[in-house]
């Protein structure tokens with residue numbers, strides 16, 4: 001899948017199973033995460049579900065792992081939620097030996113890019129509403145200027161602005177998902193959890 005923007009590349013070699021980094025940011029309850037996603041004006045999403053009630057938002061406060069991009073077919077890292085000192089934290093582990101310069105990629109989960117598509121659809125719809133409003137005011141529209149009309153011909157009346165649909169709300173579900181622990185036992189035996197503890 002092609003993409004624009006930043007990615008994260010390995011600075012040194014990492015052995016299979018080795019610690020790649022921790023996904024850090026603000027730990028926020030689900031409701032607050034919903035509010036933020038609805039207000040963020042960007043196609044980039046930095047929300048990571050950590051468990052059933054909380055998410056990590058690295059939009060403003062985070063580390064380099066916020067630049068990890070998605071790959072379904074060739075991921076070389078894997079996120080896992082670990083229970084460290086009673087707190088859920090997300091650690092990335094290498095799925096294979098990684099060479100310096102290689103892009104670090106993990107699978108965002110099945111639903112992430114479905115919701116991305118919904119958002120793009122939403123953006124086209126928002127533009128249509130703006131255009132309709134301008135038409136009503138008798139000005140030229142963005143679509144006129146670009147010589148394109150993304151609207152199916154039977155779906156709108158030129159003179160009447162469309163009402164935003166519920167589809168916008170589905171944007172709120174666009175979250176990265178990690179593997180949750182099988183049990184609520186501390187992960188202190190895990191070498192990656194031990195490394196997180198040492199680094200904090």
Ligand SMILES: C[S@@+](CC[C@H](N)C(=O)[O-])C[C@H]1O[C@@H](n2cnc3c(N)ncnc32)[C@H](O)[C@@H]1O
Pocket residue numbers: 001002003004005006007043044045046066067068069070071
């Ligand atoms: C956690 S950020 C990753 C860093 C981001 N590429 C940047 O430039 O800041 C997640 C966002 O990156 C983009 N992204 C990540 N992987 C992608 C991919 N394989 N194809 C298209 N967009 C991708 C999407 O816009 C997604 O919302």
